[in-house]
Amino acid sequence: MSSSTQEVLSRIDESGLRRPKHLTLMITDTCNLRCHHCLLDCTPDLGRHVPKQAIIEVIAGFARLGGERLMITGGEPLLHPDWIEILSYAWRRAEFSEVCLQTNATLLSESDVDAISRLADHRLVLQVSLEGSAAETNDVVRGAGSFDRIVDGLHLLVQSGLGTKTRLAFTEMRHNVGELPGMFELVEKMGIGKLITGTLVCGGRAAQEEVLAMPTPAQYQRLLDRYVLDADFRSRYRERGNVAAIEWYEGKGNPTEEDACSCIETPFISAAGRMYPCVMLLCDEYSVENVYSFRLEEAIDSALPLWSRLQETHRHRRVSLASCEECSGLLHCNGGCMGRAYAAHGDFMTPEDRCSLRRAVYSYGRSSLI
Numbered sequence: 001m002s003s004s005t006q007e008v009l010s011r012i013d014e015s016g017l018r019r020p021k022h023l024t025l026m027i028t029d030t031c032n033l034r035c036h037h038c039l040l041d042c043t044p045d046l047g048r049h050v051p052k053q054a055i056i057e058v059i060a061g062f063a064r065l066g067g068e069r070l071m072i073t074g075g076e077p078l079l080h081p082d083w084i085e086i087l088s089y090a091w092r093r094a095e096f097s098e099v100c101l102q103t104n105a106t107l108l109s110e111s112d113v114d115a116i117s118r119l120a121d122h123r124l125v126l127q128v129s130l131e132g133s134a135a136e137t138n139d140v141v142r143g144a145g146s147f148d149r150i151v152d153g154l155h156l157l158v159q160s161g162l163g164t165k166t167r168l169a170f171t172e173m174r175h176n177v178g179e180l181p182g183m184f185e186l187v188e189k190m191g192i193g194k195l196i197t198g199t200l201v202c203g204g205r206a207a208q209e210e211v212l213a214m215p216t217p218a219q220y221q222r223l224l225d226r227y228v229l230d231a232d233f234r235s236r237y238r239e240r241g242n243v244a245a246i247e248w249y250e251g252k253g254n255p256t257e258e259d260a261c262s263c264i265e266t267p268f269i270s271a272a273g274r275m276y277p278c279v280m281l282l283c284d285e286y287s288v289e290n291v292y293s294f295r296l297e298e299a300i301d302s303a304l305p306l307w308s309r310l311q312e313t314h315r316h317r318r319v320s321l322a323s324c325e326e327c328s329g330l331l332h333c334n335g336g337c338m339g340r341a342y343a344a345h346g347d348f349m350t351p352e353d354r355c356s357l358r359r360a361v362y363s364y365g366r367s368s369l370i
Contacts, residue, residue, distance in 0.1 A: 061296025
């Protein structure tokens with residue numbers, strides 16, 4: 001480790017921020033789909049691929065900084081002409097405990113899967129997005145015919161022995177959250193390793209269109225009813241799942257360990273070379289431009305005064321939001337995600353968009369059946 005890297009790490013510690021551990025790296029903003037919920041508004045028409053050498057230098061810098069997990073994403077990363085070389089380089093960096101390729105799987109070919117298979121070990125993860133257990137549910141989000149193409153890609157991965165290294169990523173929305181039990185059945189039937197979910201963010205393209213909506217509190221409570229009362233569903237979940245509502249329910253009595261935001265621990269670098277302190281905090285005012293023109297250490301160092309102010313905002317926010325004062329989940333929620341608040345409202349000092357959903361979970365009665 002060079003002295004400059006160590007100096008930057010020391011300044012991160014002194015500022016009270018967390019060291020970067022999980023980097024999401026957008027290698028292209030081009031995508032073959034036009035999903036209605038895309039936070040970054042990626043389309044087939046953009047056509048911007050980050051040069052391979054610039055990406056490799058960022059990955060090397062992240063390794064020097066002690067990074068542990070790397071997410072290679074887009075757009076659709078398989079549209080980058082050098083995607084397999086980039087993935088191979090990241091996988092060869094022994095410093096990383098996880099290297100993840102995030103893809104919609106619609107472009108996967110047998111030769112692609114063969115190339116990925118040569119890298120397969122415990123550190124490699126394939127993350128495939130799917131928004132329903134049936135075409136009708138998924139395709140309203142990702143486009144006509146996308147469900148069948150995604151499932152075909154998943155079958156290729158499973159047939160090549162990559163099923164257990166694959167996780168499905170599902171966005172919870174009003175029209176599909178009721179399909180979560182069916183999604184777990186699909187994962188089990190296909191031999192997929194895991195199902196993870198996130199709640200729709202009402203930003204990006206989702207804020208511009210009225211096609212999609214967030215789940216309702218009643219839907220979250222019905223999901224918890226299913227988890228509490230259905231032993232088969234609960235067993236599938238505990239083996240393969242990570243769903244926010246259920247994790248909140250199981251941990252609602254446990255306070256968070258720190259009152260600091262995890263921003264900078266999970267930085268995001270866009271295809272335009274703009275680095276944000278968190279993949280959920282896409283505010284240009286708190287970003288660093290032209291990251292590919294500097295060593296990653298230098299880019300982070302330049303942002304530390306800016307990002308330190310975010311911690312002050314977070315601490316002020318969690319004790320200033322009137323809606324939090326009487327909430328039984330405050331110690332667990334810690335005021336919620338200010339990145340989501342900004343995405344939904346353009347203002348850090350507002351409740352995050354999942355506030356009513358969190359309250360529904362925190363008020364749900366614990367059953368003696370578990």
